[in-house]
């Protein structure tokens with residue numbers, strides 16, 4: 001049997017082999033209640049894309065303000081303190097996500113293109129995905145993939161992840177020369193790596209559950 005904490009889902013999973021009875025499984029969980037409570041207390045509550053939720057968009061806290069309208073389309077506007085959503089929909093979560101992805105792409109694209117140009121390379125396509133184990137990847141063909149949840153990270157962290165992937169256009173490994181180039185292309189490589197190490201998991205709690 002094994003207990004696993006999943007910060008993305010905000011729960012603890014107990015894996016039980018078929019031959020183990022439910023009673024034995026519950027005893028195992030009870031015996032490990034200290035561990036379970038410690039992990040749960042460290043997990044942060046999920047934050048839905050809904051009215052009154054606070055999202056750290058580009059690292060800056062913004063409250064979602066949803067106004068129901070009679071129109072047909074949903075319009076989102078970002079201010080310094082709010083994300084205003086005018087929508088006829090009861091649940092505009094998908095519209096909010098689409099808006100955030102657009103915002104992130106608009107930020108990433110010019111940064112990625114400028115960094116690539118500075119080392120004589122070019123970006124072809126940028127794709128945003130909901131990745132769990134890495135923040136991005138980059139193929140030698142110039143196709144960049146980034147985790148869309150980076151939209152909740154500070155700008156310099158996004159800048160670092162972009163720099164990291166662009167540096168892979170030059171060096172496919174994580175050699176010393178790769179890190180030198182990555183450092184050169186980043187605003188704050190060390191601070192950003194430390195930030196992701198400490199806060200990366202917390203980005204998974206925003207929006208749609210996996």
Ligand SMILES: [Zn+2]
Nearest residue numbers: 164168173174
């Ligand atoms: Zn890498």
